[in-house]
Amino acid sequence: MSTEIEDLAAFRARARRWIRAELGPFDPDVAVGLHRVPREQELAAVAHDRRLQRRFHDAGFAGIAIPREYGGQGLTGAHQQAFNQELAGYEYPTRFQAPTMSPCAAVLLDFGTEEQKRRHIPAMLRGEEIWMQFLSEPSGGSDVAGALTTAVRDGDEWVLNGTKIWTTGAWWSDWALCLARTNWDVPKHRGLTVFVLPIHQPGIEVHRIELLNGAGDFCQEFLTDVRVPDTDRVGAVDDGWTVGTRWMFHERMLFNSPYVTHAPGASHTPAETSPLRIAADAGVLDDQRVLDLIGEAHVLAVVGRVLQQRLGTGIRSGRMPDESAAVGRLFGGVSQVRTEAIKFEIAGSSTAAWSDDERSVAAASESFLMRQVACIGGGTTEMARNVISERVLGMPREPSADHGIPFREVPRGTRTDR
Incomplete structure (x- = not known):
């Protein structure tokens, strides 16, 4: 060949x-x-x-x-x-694309066994x-290292118990990359291990979560005595944070990843939600204030595309550290929130009530309700700010009350059997 x-x-x-x-x-x-x-x-x-x-x-x-x-x-x-x-x-x-090709396939390429790949x-x-990430938990939010889902060794298998949440599309997906705690007697980052497992099997219940707009793709998964062969472990036992750090990098890379197919400018929201279309339907295209808002939204979109291109080129060439991907994550979240607010402002009072044929106005109202998802999904923008300040700009690390403490001794609001 x-x-x-x-x-x-x-x-x-x-x-x-x-x-x-x-x-x-x-x-x-x-x-x-x-x-x-x-x-x-x-x-x-x-x-x-x-x-x-x-x-x-x-x-x-x-x-x-x-x-x-x-x-x-x-x-x-x-x-x-x-x-x-x-x-x-x-x-x-x-x-x-996300998360199947990046981060999941990317993590397997970095840490998976030859058989797994x-x-x-x-x-x-x-x-x-189709792959998903079993990462976030109800008790931890973006602190994925604080995972309470446990994996206990039983011969050549592991037994997993716990719950994961905010898994978009788990109900129609096939496999998951799962972060679990395998050691409670070391600091939280040192007692984690990564596994792969089929989603639809005995012991895994997938519950869909209804969002403000009625969507039901976010899911919560309950794992009860789920048995995973040791051959489906990714990386070394208790070294899951080494895998996890790279995992987070691939997640932040998103459309800059060399493994992801993505059409530039493709919006995953219906065409009628564009600021220009909303303004036309609302009959306010002759309003100078509205034209300024449309221009602002367009600039945000252009800057976002160019920023992602620059970050991708810089990271691939080694001129920028991997953690620079957090810059794109931060800008993407903040700019999307602002863009949805712009649409809402353009639509005006019509967003309070609309007729069935006013699709663009209805879409503007719905997307405004959902705007904050852009700053939460895929890791919060607060976490992105921490990564930028500490790992890109070299600022002092944020103080942590649980640093160096065995995870078993870290205070938690509710008792956890372990």
Whole structure:
């Protein structure tokens, strides 16, 4: 088998021909997102993404920068970036990007055993496995190192008990990357271990959480005596924070990851929610204040795209530390909150009540209610600020009351059996 890397220009031309010949337009109504849709419609969209992912795979455009021995194309991040650029305006399997390809596949590439990589990564690329993160817990918020979900060794297996929360799409997904506590007698960062496990099995209950807008993709998972073979452990026992640190990096990279397919400018919200469309429907396009707001929203979008490009280039080249990805995370959260507020301001008093045919006004009101999700999902913007200040700017670390204390001795509000 030849190991020669395909010329970037030739690859771009080949990708362009296939995209324009084989793919339909991008449709935000079927893309992954916190939409209020019937269960059957969501499952149909998941099935469509599985078929679409398989088409990408069969055409040689899945896992562009993933090594060939794991089912990828063995090309470079520059090839993935070129493909993404050509993909603008066209459909792609959104449910296979985050967190399946990054951080999950990326973590397996970094820390997984050879058997784990060969078993799971090709299945992801073929559209057979959608992965989720069992990371956050009700008691810990963004302090993922404070995990209370336990894993107790029993011969060649581990027995997991606990609960995870805010897992977007767990109810229609297949596998999970799970962080659990394996040692209570060391400080919290030193007693963690990472496992992989199928989501739909005895001992795992997945409960959907209804959000303010009626969406039900956020989930909480209850694990009761879930048995996981030691062969499904990722990394060393009690060294889960080494895996976790890299895990968080891949999560912050998101669309800058060389493993993620993403069309630039693709919005996972319906077209009628654009500030321009809302202003037109509200009949206020001749209002100078509204035009200023539309301009502000456009600038935020442009700056966000350029910032992500700069961060991606800087991190890949080594000119910026990996932790710089938190800058993009912070800007993305803050700018999205502001953009949703702009839409709400443009729609004006119509957001209090609307008729059935005023879709853009209704969407503006709904997205305003949900705006804070942008600063919480994928790690809070507060955590991003800490990463930037401490690991990018080199400022003193924030004091921690549980630093160096065995996790068993850390005070908690409720008793935990362990």
